[in-house]
Amino acid sequence: xxxxxxxxxxxxxxxxxxxxxxxxxxxxxxxxxxxxxxxxxxxxxxxxxxxxxxxxxxxxxxxxxxxxxxxxxxxxxxxxxxxxxxxxxxxxxxxxxxxxxxxxxxxxxxxxxxxxxxxxxxxxxxxxxxxxxxxxxxxxxxxxxxxxxxxxxxxxxxxxxxxxxxxxxxxxxxxxxxxxxxxxxxxxxxxxxxxxxxxxxxxxxxxxxxxxxxxxxxxxxxxxxxxxxxxxxxxxxxxxxxxxxxxx
Amino acid sequence: xxxxxxxxxxxxxxxxxxxxxxxxxxxxxxxxxxxxxxxxxxxxxxxxxxxxxxxxxxxxxxxxxxxxxxxxxxxxxxxxxxxxxxxxxxxxxxxxxxxxxxxxxxxxxx
Numbered sequence: 001x002x003x004x005x006x007x008x009x010x011x012x013x014x015x016x017x018x019x020x021x022x023x024x025x026x027x028x029x030x031x032x033x034x035x036x037x038x039x040x041x042x043x044x045x046x047x048x049x050x051x052x053x054x055x056x057x058x059x060x061x062x063x064x065x066x067x068x069x070x071x072x073x074x075x076x077x078x079x080x081x082x083x084x085x086x087x088x089x090x091x092x093x094x095x096x097x098x099x100x101x102x103x104x105x106x107x108x109x110x111x112x113x114x115x116x117x118x119x120x121x122x123x124x125x126x127x128x129x130x131x132x133x134x135x136x137x138x139x140x141x142x143x144x145x146x147x148x149x150x151x152x153x154x155x156x157x158x159x160x161x162x163x164x165x166x167x168x169x170x171x172x173x174x175x176x177x178x179x180x181x182x183x184x185x186x187x188x189x190x191x192x193x194x195x196x197x198x199x200x201x202x203x204x205x206x207x208x209x210x211x212x213x214x215x216x217x218x219x220x221x222x223x224x225x226x227x228x229x230x231x232x233x234x235x236x237x238x239x240x241x242x243x244x245x246x247x248x
Numbered sequence: 249x250x251x252x253x254x255x256x257x258x259x260x261x262x263x264x265x266x267x268x269x270x271x272x273x274x275x276x277x278x279x280x281x282x283x284x285x286x287x288x289x290x291x292x293x294x295x296x297x298x299x300x301x302x303x304x305x306x307x308x309x310x311x312x313x314x315x316x317x318x319x320x321x322x323x324x325x326x327x328x329x330x331x332x333x334x335x336x337x338x339x340x341x342x343x344x345x346x347x348x349x350x351x352x353x354x355x356x357x358x
Binding site: 024025036039040045046047050053054057058059060062063064065067069071074077078080081082083084085088089090091092093094095096097099100103104105111114115118119121123126127131172173175176177179180181183184185186187188189190191192193195197198199200201202203204205206207208209210213220221222224225226227228229230232233236237 | 263276278282294300301323330338341351
């Protein structure tokens with residue numbers, strides 16, 4: 001599956017390639033998505049620094065939006081903590097999955113450095129890592145992630161900054177088309193995941209969450225994720241007996 | 249409804265940050281303990297994929313903010329066109345363009 005031309009690259013060439021991949025489409029869309037968060041945050045009563053520090057420190061859109069809506073409703077600090085934790089709980093799974101894809105253990109980084117790099121992980125970088133896994137050898141995936149995630153992060157933070165002041169700049173007709181880009185981009189990436197079990201999980205999780213939403217609200221994400229992932233895992237292991245390709 | 253003072257506002261930001269960082273730290277710690285290529289890692293991966301897909305479908309079916317000003321049929325047309333292009337062409341950026349254009353056209357025409 002790996003392309004031989006990518007095997008010859010060194011770490012800094014890989015970082016540069018990754019940054020260029022990020023510049024192709026996802027970083028602009030994400031910048032505007034974060035500008036969208038900034039607009040919501042300003043309407044909810046955040047000042048500029050609060051919006052900026054939230055993007056820098058949380059760096060997970062669903063949790064940030066949950067935070068802004070609870071803040072505007074005047075929720076208690078405890079409720080804010082619980083709701084943001086729940087909305088961003090998928091970080092746990094994404095961090096484990098990304099560390100596995102990058103063979104993070106083999107890089108022998110100290111714990112603080114591993115946590116530092118994982119601070120930049122969000123859905124877009126994680127989903128792109130799955131794509132890069134099909135091209136790059138595993139020892140180059142950490143540099144790939146670093147180049148890609150930092151570029152996305154930079155655009156996301158710029159989006160937060162500009163969005164706070166310039167939210168009225170884009171006409172609504174264009175804004176809603178641009179905000180549509182990020183979810184579609186990520187869905188197209190993950191529906192093309194390398195392993196069949198993961199593609200099945202995308203399908204089941206995606207179908208279940210809107211079905212559960214009317215009864216379960218935001219919990220639908222958690223339920224659909226656990227149920228969809230478990231069903232896909234069980235099906236692939238015991239019924240279809242798909243082999244898990246070991247990463248090259 | 250309560251109004252937050254300066255201290256409480258920043259305490260709220262702190263709560264949101266801690267509420268996310270705990271998962272990142274837990275993920276890093278757990279990742280080094282779960283054997284790669286084992287069944288548990290496979291299960292964690294499928295749950296991560298399912299959960300990300302669940303978040304995205306919720307954004308598309310029950311959006312908040314600017315996307316909520318578009319119709320469900322517009323968003324589903326965009327999603328369907330993108331997926332169809334992906335299955336036929338297997339080309340990411342082309343499929344993304346198909347999905348976005350179909351969405352933009354649907355808003356104008358449907």
